[in-house]
Amino acid sequence: MSAAAWVREEGGRILAILRRKLPARRDMFSVFASCVFLIYSWSILWFLHKLPSWLQYLNFWDNVSIFAYTQAFALLESVVVLLVLVVLSIALPVRFFRDKFAAQGSVMVFAAACWAVLLRAFDLGLRSWNFSEFLLGLALSLVPIGVSCVLVHCSQRLENAIGAFAERLTLLLYIYVPLGLLSLVFVVARNILELG
Amino acid sequence: MKSRLDRRGFLKLLPLLSLVPLLKGEHRAAAVTRNRSPGREGAPNVCIILFDALSARHLSLHGYRRETTPNLARFAERATVYHSHYAGGNFTVPGVASLLTGTYPWTTRAFHHAGLVVESYERRNMFRLFGDVYYRIAYPQNVWTNLMLHQFRGDIDVYIEPGRFSLADGTFYKLLSGDTDIAFRSLDDLLLRGASFPGSLFISLVNDVRMLGCEQVRLEEYADLYPRGVPRLRDIFFLFEHVIDGIIGLLKCVRRPFLAYFHLFPPHESYYPPHYPYSPRREFIGMFDDGWTPATKGVHPLSRSLSAESLNRQRVEYDEYVAYVDAEFGRLYDFMSESGLLDDSYVLITSDHGQLFERGVHGHDTPLMYEPVIHIPLLISKPGQRQRKDVRVPTSCVDVLPTLLHLTGQPVPDWCEGEMLPGLAGEAGDGDNDARSVFSVEAKANPEQSPLVKGTVVLIKGQYKLIHYFGYPEYESTYELYDLWSDPEELEDLYLSRRAVAADMQGELEGKLREVNQPYIS
Numbered sequence: 001m002s003a004a005a006w007v008r009e010e011g012g013r014i015l016a017i018l019r020r021k022l023p024a025r026r027d028m029f030s031v032f033a034s035c036v037f038l039i040y041s042w043s044i045l046w047f048l049h050k051l052p053s054w055l056q057y058l059n060f061w062d063n064v065s066i067f068a069y070t071q072a073f074a075l076l077e078s079v080v081v082l083l084v085l086v087v088l089s090i091a092l093p094v095r096f097f098r099d100k101f102a103a104q105g106s107v108m109v110f111a112a113a114c115w116a117v118l119l120r121a122f123d124l125g126l127r128s129w130n131f132s133e134f135l136l137g138l139a140l141s142l143v144p145i146g147v148s149c150v151l152v153h154c155s156q157r158l159e160n161a162i163g164a165f166a167e168r169l170t171l172l173l174y175i176y177v178p179l180g181l182l183s184l185v186f187v188v189a190r191n192i193l194e195l196g
Numbered sequence: 197m198k199s200r201l202d203r204r205g206f207l208k209l210l211p212l213l214s215l216v217p218l219l220k221g222e223h224r225a226a227a228v229t230r231n232r233s234p235g236r237e238g239a240p241n242v243c244i245i246l247f248d249a250l251s252a253r254h255l256s257l258h259g260y261r262r263e264t265t266p267n268l269a270r271f272a273e274r275a276t277v278y279h280s281h282y283a284g285g286n287f288t289v290p291g292v293a294s295l296l297t298g299t300y301p302w303t304t305r306a307f308h309h310a311g312l313v314v315e316s317y318e319r320r321n322m323f324r325l326f327g328d329v330y331y332r333i334a335y336p337q338n339v340w341t342n343l344m345l346h347q348f349r350g351d352i353d354v355y356i357e358p359g360r361f362s363l364a365d366g367t368f369y370k371l372l373s374g375d376t377d378i379a380f381r382s383l384d385d386l387l388l389r390g391a392s393f394p395g396s397l398f399i400s401l402v403n404d405v406r407m408l409g410c411e412q413v414r415l416e417e418y419a420d421l422y423p424r425g426v427p428r429l430r431d432i433f434f435l436f437e438h439v440i441d442g443i444i445g446l447l448k449c450v451r452r453p454f455l456a457y458f459h460l461f462p463p464h465e466s467y468y469p470p471h472y473p474y475s476p477r478r479e480f481i482g483m484f485d486d487g488w489t490p491a492t493k494g495v496h497p498l499s500r501s502l503s504a505e506s507l508n509r510q511r512v513e514y515d516e517y518v519a520y521v522d523a524e525f526g527r528l529y530d531f532m533s534e535s536g537l538l539d540d541s542y543v544l545i546t547s548d549h550g551q552l553f554e555r556g557v558h559g560h561d562t563p564l565m566y567e568p569v570i571h572i573p574l575l576i577s578k579p580g581q582r583q584r585k586d587v588r589v590p591t592s593c594v595d596v597l598p599t600l601l602h603l604t605g606q607p608v609p610d611w612c613e614g615e616m617l618p619g620l621a622g623e624a625g626d627g628d629n630d631a632r633s634v635f636s637v638e639a640k641a642n643p644e645q646s647p648l649v650k651g652t653v654v655l656i657k658g659q660y661k662l663i664h665y666f667g668y669p670e671y672e673s674t675y676e677l678y679d680l681w682s683d684p685e686e687l688e689d690l691y692l693s694r695r696a697v698a699a700d701m702q703g704e705l706e707g708k709l710r711e712v713n714q715p716y717i718s
Contacts, residue, residue, distance in 0.1 A: 039397050043387070046395035051385055057308045057644040062378060069382030070395055077399050116401055120393045134408050138401075187375075194374035 021090045023101035031085055031105035033169035035078040037174045039115045043070045065190060068183040075180025081109065096153070103152045103159040106166040111148045115141040208425070211572055239329055239453040240579045241541035244599055245528070246295070246457070248338050249286065249464035249523060249560060251550030252281070253568040254518055261482050264518045267526030271545065274538065274577055276585040276619045280680075281574035282656060284593050285547045286638050287560050288340050291548030291572075291593065292459070296322045296348070298597030298612035302648060302712040307639040308339050310381065312347055314644065321456065322597050322612060323351035327604070330455040333446065335360070335459040339367070339380065339430060341548075346376045350685065354450075360431050361442035364410050366403075366431030389430065390400055406607060407431055423481065424472035429461045436462050440524045444531045452540075459548075463517040465559065474513040474519035484515045497671050498563045499556030511553040539636045541581045544596065547572040553665075563638055565654045565663055566686055570636045576620060578603075587619040590656045592634040633657050633704060642669070647713035662701040675702060 023031075047070050054063055085105045089098045104186055119137055152159050251312035252258050255265045257272055258279060284294025285301050293299075297320055313321075323332045335356040336342040349355060359365030368388065369380035386395040394400035414426045414433050426433050443458055450456065451531040464472035489508050495501050525545075534539050549560050550569040558571050565624050574591065594614035600609045602616055615632065639651035650667025659674050659681040665674045677691040677698045691698050 042397045043395045044394055046386065048702065049393075053308070056642065057305070057311045058381075065375075065378045066382045068469075069378065070387060073383070073387050073396060073399075077396060081398055112398055117393075118395050119401065135406065138405070190378070191372050191374040 008078070016092065021094060021098055023086065023089050023098050023105075027102040028082065028086065029170050029173070030102040030163065030166035031109065032078060032082045033171075033173050034106040034109045034166050035081045036074075037172055038109060039078050039081070040071070040074045040172075040176045040180075042113075043074045058129045065186070068186040068190075071176075071180050071183035072187045075177065075184060078180075085109070100152060100159055102166055103162040104149055107148045107152050107162050108145050111145040112141065115144060206562045220318075240604060241453050241537070242326070242330070242455045242544075242604065243447070243532075243537070243541050244455075244457045244544045244546070244596075245525075246292075247525075247545070247547050248459065248461050249549060249551045250518065250521070250547035250573060250626065251568045252279075252547075252571045252573045254515060255573055258573070261488065262486070262515050262519075264515050265522040267529055268523045268545065268573070268575065270526070271529050271543075271577065272575055273584050274581050275543075275545075276578070276581075276587060276617075277576040278574040278576075278591050278617070278619075279586060279588045280590045280656070281572055282548070282590065282592050282634050282636050282654075283547070283570045283572045285636060286549050286562065286565055286569045287419060287640075288338055288548050289344065289501065290637060290639075292341050292344060293317075295548065295593045295596055296344075296457075298322075298594050298609075298614045298684070300594060300613055300712075301637040301639065303613065306344065307449055307637060307642070308644070309640060309650075310343060310385065311640075311644075312377070318347045319351075320609070321351060322600070323348050325597070325601060325606065325609065326455045326604070327351055328624065329604075330453050331451040333450060333454060333456040334459075335443070335457070336448075336459045337429065337434075338459055338464070339384075339432075343377050345382060354446075356446075357431065361439045362432045362434040363414060363426065364439070365432045366407050366410060374600060384430070404717035421477055422475055423478055424475045427462060427475045428466040429464075430467045434597075436460075436521065436524050440528050444528060445533070448535070448538060460521075460686045462521045463514065463551075465514075465551075467484070470535070472513065473510070476517045477523075480516045480520040480523070482516075483519060484512050485687045493554045493685070495556035496564055498665070498668060500558075501556040502558055507553045507556075507558055510558050512550060514553065541577075541579060542600065543577045543635045544600075545573060545575040546593070546596070550595075563652045563665065563668065565636055565638055565652045565681065567661075567680070570654065574617075576617070578620060585619050587617070589618060590632070590634045590658070591617055592636075631658060633708075635708065645716060646651055647716045648709065653705060655701055656680075657704075657709075659677065660697055660701060662691075662698065663706060664702070664705055 047067055051063065054066065058066075085101075085108065089101055089105075090096075119141070152162060224518060254260050254262075255268060256263045257265045257269045257277070283291040285291050285307060286310070289309065289311045290301035290307045292309075293304045293564065296302060297304050297317055299317070299320075301307040304317045305311075323334065326332060329654070331354075332352050333354040333356070334345050334348075334352045336345045337358050339358050345352070345355070357370060359367060360369065367380070368383040369376055372379035372383075386394070388394055388400050388403045396403075410433065411428075415422075418426050418435070422435075426435060428434075439460060447456070463474065466475065489504075490511070492504060499643045532541075532543060536542070542655060548568075550572055551560055552558065552562060552566065552569045554568065555564060555566065557564055572593070572594075574593075591615060595617045596610070596614065598608045598612045598614045599617040599620060603620060634656040636654040636656075637651065638653070639648050641650040642648050651665075653664050653666075655662045655664075658681055661678045661680050663676040663678075665671050668674075675691050675698065676686075676689045677694060678686045678688070679690060679694075680686075
């Protein structure tokens with residue numbers, strides 16, 4: 001067998017495995033919507049928190065530019081989080097994760113977000129922790145994520161409720177994704193044209 | 197179906213070009229000026245070394261009881277020492293803007309955290325004014341100064357980013373060098389390292405882990421030399437020794453005549469300190485465990501009410517850090533002396549603001565404008581100067597620019613608000629004008645294009661200092677008057693007992709405020 005044929009055969013086999021383990025597109029959209037909802041909302045919240053002070057000395061278009069950066073970053077962050085979950089789905093047994101991807105993935109994102117907010121809420125404590133304390137905090141964050149996954153896995157009702165909620169969130173994609181893409185183009189243009 | 201763009205399609209797209217100015221926003225970028233004249237033969241160099249947050253009140257050179265600055269004292273023996281020199285404000289932005297433009301913060305409107313000078317002052321800066329003759333170098337180690345200097349970028353020949361000479365630079369804005377100001381505010385200030393909560397939910401955590409790992413590596417690598425951790429500026433870790441080595445390296449090969457502005461971060465406290473805000477080298481730790489505590493001053497109503505014990509401890513650590521900074525300056529001074537740089541250069545040592553450890557306040561993020569936070573050092577060594585000279589009349593950082601222009605034979609623009617510093621131009625016309633008025637402004641709560649309605653403004657005239665607080669609901673329209681000659685610690689408020697002086701100065705200060713607010717009253 002020639003090398004090219006071998007590559008084709010192996011590649012096809014890997015692709016087949018991936019297709020089998022990849023979540024359904026609809027499920028990925030639901031989880032992506034959960035990521036987008038949380039990540040965009042958080043970034044917009046803190047943008048609005050800083051905006052009054054920026055308005056003191058930055059002009060309108062500077063503030064629009066900062067908003068564009070936050071939305072472009074939020075889009076990229078959402079994609080990264082989704083990719084992490086998709087990789088997990090491929091790595092973990094199909095029965096455990098892929099088959100319940102919409103609910104499992106969404107609940108993992110929500111649990112991780114809650115933990116992220118709690119870590120921040122300890123008033124800059126994060127930055128004054130040493131490395132061991134920080135790792136412990138991160139490790140502990142796996143507990144609620146793990147617990148919520150188990151609950152979803154064991155409760156069909158919970159799985160259906162979370163799945164339905166995540167599916168409703170897909171409506172937000174029609175707003176946030178175009179906003180993110182437009183912002184990304186804006187940011188790229190600013191840097192190419194060296195407008196700063 | 198047509199796949200090529202035809203003429204009609206192209207013409208339809210042309211109006212999109214009109215959006216480019218909108219992408220740019222209002223003009224913030226200075227034009228690049230590269231048509232430089234060759235340097236004037238024999239022109240003296242100008243080297244400004246600014247130590248961020250260095251308070252004159254903590255220098256043994258100025259009588260502080262702790263021996264914090266023996267090397268600055270060595271430099272002072274061949275310099276003119278200004279004993280009553282004042283910053284434009286009590287933090288970096290107004291201080292630096294005033295120094296580099298020769299105008300007060302209410303003119304440049306640079307009085308916000310991370311603020312910038314208004315568009316009309318982007319071309320009214322020291323670098324541009326020296327441009328025809330001098331090779332201009334800027335090294336802003338402070339990231340806020342970096343933002344401001346990016347406004348003047350077109351007037352600077354060699355621009356050195358804050359992370360140069362560092363051990364590790366974890367900032368992201370430098371990845372987007374075409375949009376420094378907005379990229380820094382978005383990525384490094386909002387999304388990944390917000391003052392309270394970062395705007396990024398997850399990636400900021402990853403970044404935190406990255407920076408903690410970086411810090412851990414530095415801690416282990418330099419634990420012997422830096423038991424409190426290496427100095428840190430946000431996400432930039434550095435050794436001050438490397439910074440000084442880098443500056444020495446630059447000075448060895450820079451084209452003459454040059455104008456160099458080195459804005460060095462120490463002895464400013466670390467942002468986001470793990471445990472210690474001040475991180476000197478080991479041999480400086482404990483050198484001021486002398487049990488001394490300064491005079492007790494009451495907690496100010498506008499302060500954060502930190503305890504005296506906490507402030508005294510931090511004062512000790514700051515003094516240790518100043519001593520460390522001074523030791524490194526000593527190496528720089530030795531180089532300048534041995535290389536002959538002091539014989540053909542004006543060398544200035546100064547600061548942008550000071551640091552408070554009293555009245556319930558640590559640092560300089562405060563409405564308070566007492567001496568330790570606005571009284572800054574200024575030492576100027578003229579080419580070949582061998583004798584010390586002392587000047588005790590009040591001077592301001594806005595005086596530095598017109599003075600340097602005058603000394604280097606360049607025209608002084610009429611928009612400069614400063615005066616010629618006494619003691620430099622020779623005997624003729626070297627008047628000690630102790631009747632002149634020096635101002636310092638804290639106004640970060642005000643919009644850029646509005647009258648100042650909340651802040652603290654200081655007027656220093658002769659021996660007296662008037663502080664005016666306005667717009668604070670809990671401390672509305674309050675005045676304090678001090679006689680700095682008889683009461684340098686500002687313990688006795690004379691506002692009610694010296695009515696004539698107070699009334700005069702109050703009238704002048706209020707008049708000045710009306711004058712500077714007038715253009716913004718619609």
